[in-house]
Amino acid sequence: MPYDPEMVRPMREELSSAGVQELTTIEEVDASFAQSGTQLLVINSVCGCAAGGARPGVLLALKHSVQPDRATTVFAGQDLDAVNAARAKMADFPPSSPCLALFKDGEVVHFVPRHMIEGRDAQSIAFDLVEAFDKHCVAAS
Amino acid sequence: MGTFHDDKGELHGITVVVETTGPRTYIGRCFEETEQGIVLLDVDFHDPAEHDKTKDEYLQHAVKFGQWKKLAKFVVPNDEVAKVQRLAELAP
Numbered sequence: 001m002p003y004d005p006e007m008v009r010p011m012r013e014e015l016s017s018a019g020v021q022e023l024t025t026i027e028e029v030d031a032s033f034a035q036s037g038t039q040l041l042v043i044n045s046v047c048g049c050a051a052g053g054a055r056p057g058v059l060l061a062l063k064h065s066v067q068p069d070r071a072t073t074v075f076a077g078q079d080l081d082a083v084n085a086a087r088a089k090m091a092d093f094p095p096s097s098p099c100l101a102l103f104k105d106g107e108v109v110h111f112v113p114r115h116m117i118e119g120r121d122a123q124s125i126a127f128d129l130v131e132a133f134d135k136h137c138v139a140a141s
Numbered sequence: 142m143g144t145f146h147d148d149k150g151e152l153h154g155i156t157v158v159v160e161t162t163g164p165r166t167y168i169g170r171c172f173e174e175t176e177q178g179i180v181l182l183d184v185d186f187h188d189p190a191e192h193d194k195t196k197d198e199y200l201q202h203a204v205k206f207g208q209w210k211k212l213a214k215f216v217v218p219n220d221e222v223a224k225v226q227r228l229a230e231l232a233p
Contacts, residue, residue: 048154094210114207
């Protein structure tokens with residue numbers, strides 16, 4: 001049973017207010033992944049490690065000069081179909097939430113599983129993402 | 142904002158590796174440590190009798206990708222626990 005939408009709204013807005021696109025349906029997930037280029041996918045969740053590490057880490061990383069073409073998010077335990085559709089794009093990876101994945105032309109090129117978020121501060125998570133952005137994404141001209 | 146369960150111990154919500162006195166090594170998200178044992182959620186395990194990979198290979202794969210859930214919940218009895226550490230600590 002999905003979480004109360006009102007309970008998770010602030011957790012969603014923490015990312016969406018910073019320009020991270022919410023994908024809430026299968027159609028939105030498929031349309032996003034049909035595009036070429038680089039895409040950050042955040043599987044957001046109600047967990048404390050999402051609040052303390054994943055979301056603030058993503059927000060810090062999105063201030064870096066090199067960015068993926070798209071930053072997107074689905075919410076575990078809330079948008080069940082969208083989360084399943086997103087996880088199907090990285091079927092070789094065990095499902096966990098929160099987790100972070102950077103895709104290039106639909107393939108996972110960098111993955112941060114939940115256990116690499118737990119207990120880490122936002123700066124460490126951001127640094128991990130920034131390194132991946134520098135390696136796989138193209139700086140805006 | 143998040144969920145906090147301060148009464149569950151410092152490993153609550155943390156993905157841990159539990160090495161046992163027997164052949165099995167468990168990976169799971171620690172829910173709590175009780176008098177009966179360590180309660181793990183979303184549990185995978187390595188058993189040399191069932192796996193082609195060595196324990197080290199299994200752990201290194203888990204560090205990189207995470208663990209597949211074989212069991213929703215499992216309690217490792219305290220008298221079988223040899224060592225507990227965070228999975229992330231095994232990262233190179």
